[in-house]
Amino acid sequence: MQTPRRGELQVLQNVVIDVDDDGTIISIGHRDGPVTHDLGEHSVLLPGLIDSHLHAPQWPQLGTGLDLPLEQWLLEHTFPLEKRLTEPEFAAQVWPQMVATLLAHGTTTAVYFATIDVATTTMLASTCAELGQRAFVGRVAMDHTGGTPEWYRDADANVSIENSHLSIQEIQMLGNSLVKPVITPRFTPACSNDALIGLGQLSIETGVRLQTHCSESDWQHHYAIERFRTTDTQALAGFGLIRPNTILAHGDHLGDSDLDIVRLAGAGVAHCPLSNAYFANAVFPARRALDAGVKVGLGTDIAGGASPGLLPQCAHAVTASRYLEDGVDPGLSAHERGVSNSRIAITDAFYMATTGGAELLDLPIGLLAVGRSFDALAVQLNRPGSALQMWTEIDDGDRIFEKVVRLAAPADISNVWVNGRRVAGAA
Amino acid sequence: MQTPRRGELQVLQNVVIDVDDDGTIISIGHRDGPVTHDLGEHSVLLPGLIDSHLHAPQWPQLGTGLDLPLEQWLLEHTFPLEKRLTEPEFAAQVWPQMVATLLAHGTTTAVYFATIDVATTTMLASTCAELGQRAFVGRVAMDHTGGTPEWYRDADANVSIENSHLSIQEIQMLGNSLVKPVITPRFTPACSNDALIGLGQLSIETGVRLQTHCSESDWQHHYAIERFRTTDTQALAGFGLIRPNTILAHGDHLGDSDLDIVRLAGAGVAHCPLSNAYFANAVFPARRALDAGVKVGLGTDIAGGASPGLLPQCAHAVTASRYLEDGVDPGLSAHERGVSNSRIAITDAFYMATTGGAELLDLPIGLLAVGRSFDALAVQLNRPGSALQMWTEIDDGDRIFEKVVRLAAPADISNVWVNGRRVAGAA
Missing domain, CATH: 3.20.20.140 (Metal-dependent hydrolases)
Structure with a gap:
């Protein structure tokens, strides 16, 4: 989830992000098959x-x-x-x-x-x-x-x-x-x-x-x-x-x-x-x-x-x-x-x-897009005890984004990457 | 740490709080000897x-x-x-x-x-x-x-x-x-x-x-x-x-x-x-x-x-x-x-x-004092990865209080009691 332009929310679902050895994103697309790091269903990826x-x-x-x-x-x-x-x-x-x-x-x-x-x-x-x-x-x-x-x-x-x-x-x-x-x-x-x-x-x-x-x-x-x-x-x-x-x-x-x-x-x-x-x-x-x-x-x-x-x-x-x-x-x-x-x-x-x-x-960061560096954080949804809960009955993309930004506690941030390197998180 | 009156901070250190079977605080004092729950040195107790x-x-x-x-x-x-x-x-x-x-x-x-x-x-x-x-x-x-x-x-x-x-x-x-x-x-x-x-x-x-x-x-x-x-x-x-x-x-x-x-x-x-x-x-x-x-x-x-x-x-x-x-x-x-x-x-x-x-x-809560119910939370200080850090070089009672209130994340709240019963926490 990210904002390519001011006020514009972009939600990408079920995508694979390829990052080269220099930490730069070289492709973003739908793909099956094994990946290095799978966020699973209950996480959201944000630009760093x-x-x-x-x-x-x-x-x-x-x-x-x-x-x-x-x-x-x-x-x-x-x-x-x-x-x-x-x-x-x-x-x-x-x-x-x-x-x-x-x-x-x-x-x-x-x-x-x-x-x-x-x-x-x-x-x-x-x-x-x-x-x-x-x-x-x-x-x-x-x-x-x-x-x-x-x-x-x-x-x-x-x-x-x-x-x-x-x-x-x-x-x-x-x-x-x-x-x-x-x-x-x-x-x-x-x-x-x-x-x-x-x-x-x-x-x-x-x-x-x-x-x-x-x-x-x-x-x-x-x-x-x-x-x-x-x-x-x-x-x-x-x-x-x-x-x-x-x-x-x-x-x-x-x-x-x-x-x-x-x-x-x-x-x-x-x-x-x-x-x-x-x-x-x-x-x-x-x-x-x-x-x-x-x-x-x-x-x-x-x-x-x-x-x-x-x-x-x-x-x-x-x-x-x-x-x-x-x-x-x-x-x-x-x-x-x-x-x-x-x-x-x-x-x-x-x-x-x-x-x-x-x-x-003036740095190629802030967005998960080809040519930009892979700086990102994963936010876990529905962690027990967290206020960041999604309810399938009512929540969709826009609401999930607003909830993530307003409600994610530090403990909900499960992984952080800078330039393709994982710099925080337990996984 | 608590505020018995508006604007007045009270800091009690090294005290034991006795709670009766009804959840009411019956004494607060300095005492050696075993206790049911020892917060340790790196925690602060607040009224619920x-x-x-x-x-x-x-x-x-x-x-x-x-x-x-x-x-x-x-x-x-x-x-x-x-x-x-x-x-x-x-x-x-x-x-x-x-x-x-x-x-x-x-x-x-x-x-x-x-x-x-x-x-x-x-x-x-x-x-x-x-x-x-x-x-x-x-x-x-x-x-x-x-x-x-x-x-x-x-x-x-x-x-x-x-x-x-x-x-x-x-x-x-x-x-x-x-x-x-x-x-x-x-x-x-x-x-x-x-x-x-x-x-x-x-x-x-x-x-x-x-x-x-x-x-x-x-x-x-x-x-x-x-x-x-x-x-x-x-x-x-x-x-x-x-x-x-x-x-x-x-x-x-x-x-x-x-x-x-x-x-x-x-x-x-x-x-x-x-x-x-x-x-x-x-x-x-x-x-x-x-x-x-x-x-x-x-x-x-x-x-x-x-x-x-x-x-x-x-x-x-x-x-x-x-x-x-x-x-x-x-x-x-x-x-x-x-x-x-x-x-x-x-x-x-x-x-x-x-x-x-x-x-x-109009309830006897909100303060850790004799005659009030034991509703309280323990906040852990200096948890790794938490912004709630004390630095012995500079911090004292007033500053610790302000830091706890402003910086404690949900994960820093280690235990919660209502009426003497532990209702949240891992310990």
């Missing part, structure tokens, strides 16, 4: 899920501290923890547990913010390579004396650029085709102008893509206007950071002209709906962005979003869009409460988590 | 979770049809399915699977809307008794020719009242102290005035409590004003239906005077945050209701809320309150976007799912 934005060194605090505003959450909890994750001993505990758990949740591709430390960032890339997760791993660049604590920042703009370059080289030297570097200025409040300019240059010189946060919250939105006299998006564009496949996390407060800039550059947004409820002060208008032709993927924003895996995030994306459409304040009349035509369907959300994410990353 | 509002015959459609407005969802999907669940053969499949699954998710008490059929409603009560779930089971009364389809309604007001009475008698004759009837007019649009008046009388005559939906959506809110020239709450009060421990599901559009009526009657609200995002057109202002002294429990509203179990619902309640506080439309400035002082903490949400729900139901 793409988490287009998450913070690896925040994994140990997943689920905590969500009552704090973004700035306080960063300074009192998040930066200290990220600092701890520059210790190789702690990173050696956290990275494998995190990557294995995300794989078990069906996250076949992850786009990581790592730490400011080159060594533990490379360790993360190695862990992904070893456990078989497709990943972009970014050493975080942050040198601004105003927006970062002195105990967790790059010494200056040159160090920001040099260490980013070094991290690229180290990750590329791992020689794993699934694991790639990504240039990662944290966000404008944490970066000096010199660093932002230099990192844009580094992207041009190395051909390595970029990611950063953009207009996540009221605070960040107004910070940019205060500092740059323009929107965060326009500022990033001015620094040369909005390039093909640049991933802008959140983007809740992007205006129409910002969306134009993103679209025209071939960049896109990592939409992180659950996190946004806590830290963005507003709902990202996903439908508006998709309608405008902007590439949109889905992200957990771990640990700002306190939930691993993309299936729950699909449900959160639909729920957020409903809050945006209907509004929230019962004290207002219905017509002044929300923003009409904002709702998205579960197929739109799944598209963002798969095909849309693949487009955002 | 109370689902104060859900629809049993909607279980097979859990997770589907959420793109429809409430009226269409009811008429095209929900009523036909509820009709199917008046067939004993289908009910015999659905009820045990549902009750067992809910128990495995930690739902030790459930307040059910069943079907309009007496026999399958009694079957549900029997199933709860057999599997050991504490439950209120309500035969649904609905006789209004305008608000119900002719193929799924009581023949007239007398039948509504008589069958409700019969259902009470059948459930009471089961003789199970954990399973009780509840008088259940569906909601005012589905009930004639005569039925509503008669059901209020039936409550007085039998001493059996009531439940109904109240001011869930704009549509229902305005329907009441149109039909009764007053709010839904005032209308229900006029019919004699707002009585001690009456459970009003949703209540999103209750005004201050409505909340007063509810509070003064000793009734309360079953807050169903996830469902509300899809069907209520606004967020229930839980903090305002709690501050006003109204009893508030938490409900899944299965299948309007597409998620079983109350731990996810706790997170949804906090998330919904954040949407209400911050607002949703990035096109508005921050100060005109939301409703300040609306956020609730995770401890508030857990209170509603346990101690608050117990107060709503």
Whole structure:
């Protein structure tokens, strides 16, 4: 079950998928005869899920501290923890547990913010390579004396650029085709102008893509206007950071002209709906962005979003869009409460988590189709004790899909493959 | 870990809980020596979770049809399915699977809307008794020719009242102290005035409590004003239906005077945050209701809320309150976007799912304390592959609690007890 295009569900039944030694799908068709792995009758195969934005060194605090505003959450909890994750001993505990758990949740591709430390960032890339997760791993660049604590920042703009370059080289030297570097200025409040300019240059010189946060919250939105006299998006564009496949996390407060800039550059947004409820002060208008032709993927924003895996995030994306459409304040009349035509369907959300994410990353994943890599997960139906139950009396393809996306618990994910290799599951 | 009062976390460590043969806790203290069941070091015990509002015959459609407005969802999907669940053969499949699954998710008490059929409603009560779930089971009364389809309604007001009475008698004759009837007019649009008046009388005559939906959506809110020239709450009060421990599901559009009526009657609200995002057109202002002294429990509203179990619902309640506080439309400035002082903490949400729900139901549950029934669940920490990981480097009591509530997957719930009897789990 998959969404080749936004809002379009495709259900293939009784098919055999042939995968070559490079992990690429070479045929999909009806066939009898023996197969390497038979899902059986009570399973559904989905394309691998793409988490287009998450913070690896925040994994140990997943689920905590969500009552704090973004700035306080960063300074009192998040930066200290990220600092701890520059210790190789702690990173050696956290990275494998995190990557294995995300794989078990069906996250076949992850786009990581790592730490400011080159060594533990490379360790993360190695862990992904070893456990078989497709990943972009970014050493975080942050040198601004105003927006970062002195105990967790790059010494200056040159160090920001040099260490980013070094991290690229180290990750590329791992020689794993699934694991790639990504240039990662944290966000404008944490970066000096010199660093932002230099990192844009580094992207041009190395051909390595970029990611950063953009207009996540009221605070960040107004910070940019205060500092740059323009929107965060326009500022990033001015620094040369909005390039093909640049991933802008959140983007809740992007205006129409910002969306134009993103679209025209071939960049896109990592939409992180659950996190946004806590830290963005507003709902990202996903439908508006998709309608405008902007590439949109889905992200957990771990640990700002306190939930691993993309299936729950699909449900959160639909729920957020409903809050945006209907509004929230019962004290207002219905017509002044929300923003009409904002709702998205579960197929739109799944598209963002798969095909849309693949487009955002420009990778041949997100769809089980000839020429694409075999990244997939199998979901078991009617497991005893699971809420994911089909009733032959009432269920058909569309309903099964919606149930799978909304109800599959981690334990219902029976097998996960990345590039043809089984990376999680018991079978 | 538990919340004796709203917002107050209590952590008891290394204690032994003694339970008598009636399932009542008779002592909690520190003690050495052998115990019947030792949780070990890597588990947390929580009070049993109370689902104060859900629809049993909607279980097979859990997770589907959420793109429809409430009226269409009811008429095209929900009523036909509820009709199917008046067939004993289908009910015999659905009820045990549902009750067992809910128990495995930690739902030790459930307040059910069943079907309009007496026999399958009694079957549900029997199933709860057999599997050991504490439950209120309500035969649904609905006789209004305008608000119900002719193929799924009581023949007239007398039948509504008589069958409700019969259902009470059948459930009471089961003789199970954990399973009780509840008088259940569906909601005012589905009930004639005569039925509503008669059901209020039936409550007085039998001493059996009531439940109904109240001011869930704009549509229902305005329907009441149109039909009764007053709010839904005032209308229900006029019919004699707002009585001690009456459970009003949703209540999103209750005004201050409505909340007063509810509070003064000793009734309360079953807050169903996830469902509300899809069907209520606004967020229930839980903090305002709690501050006003109204009893508030938490409900899944299965299948309007597409998620079983109350731990996810706790997170949804906090998330919904954040949407209400911050607002949703990035096109508005921050100060005109939301409703300040609306956020609730995770401890508030857990209170509603346990101690608050117990107060709503007037039952000695929801808290592990002497004199209360031993309804509880054990959550395993650091299960391989689970996102629920503690890191000794950073985690303490408060953080562990927040992680457990936000991150525990069904598979992390290792044991569940109701009234001292183990009803789910492998140990």
